[in-house]
Amino acid sequence: MSYWRWLWLALKMIYQLLCCSVSLIFFCFNVFWLFCNLAIPWCTLTLVVVCVASKFVKLQRSPNEKRLLSLLSTPEDRPSYWPIANRAAGYDAPENSKAAIKKCLARGYRNVLLDAGLTSCGEIVVANPKRLNVPQQPLTELQKLNIMDQHPMGSQYEAETVATLRQLSDFLDAEDATQATFFLRLHDNSPRMLDQLQKFMADNETFTQRTVVISRSPLAIYQLRKLQPEIICGLWHETYLSLSILKSSTLxxxxxxxxxxxxxxxVIGISVVFLNKEEFNLHIADLWRNVGVRPIVYMVNSPNEKRYFQKTMKIQYLTDSLRSEPHLLVKA
Incomplete structure (x- = not known):
């Protein structure tokens, strides 16, 4: 008797499981139907509205095409054109230092990227905020530090303190670096930083003429160019799709x-974009060029990678060292 009872209970459980499975399938189908009939049309409509609205709020990409071309065009000396020295080639000399900048210029490299941070007292300095903890320190404390101590080869250089943006401008004038292009990467995108930078660049036209401001925040670029439309800006593009399942989806x-x-x-009117080399290809380069933006890849340090981006991709790259440039190794 108990055998038939247990068999009946098992059949009853299987029947209930089957009913629940069918109900779940119908529920998922109804949710999918609702999404297809309501969510997708509304998302499409929202995207169309955003595209139309962007036409009315967009900023002019470059108010002076000749100046932009003079900064980003290809000079006759192509080997020194490809690399952009990250933090003034921070592997070869103390990063963001005047000595490193002078070394880049002496070698004939005209493209230099420098970090910019805001001190607790509101002064813009040329330094890596993560390494020197710039936001929590006033300028007086920062300038007590010898930045040469932060580099393995720092003992080969004279002692040097963190430079303010104004001191950097005066140094470049003294070095007569009129042919050099400087990329100023903002690590602080606060309104206070943007206001200070706008005021400085409005009062220093020479510095503005040879500088491209780089930020990872599209909103910061938009606000800066609204205050000072003459500033040429670039976007530091980072992938925010942290989930691997999202990255694996082509759509x-x-x-x-x-x-x-x-x-x-x-909308924000950028002229250049810095892209991760791992997510870069010729198709991506063409897509950016089609919207009038020049792509640049980061970080490229090995000689073989540099040859690849020079000869195959034909694109500029950000590098930490200029000693590994292919044409220098060939000469050696």
């Missing part, structure tokens, strides 16, 4: 990239 990554290229870039 999601394509939509994500299209939003940056076709909506954000025209």
């Amino acid at each position: 999601i990554t394509s939509v994500y990239g299209a939003i940056f290229r076709n909506i954000i870039a025209p």
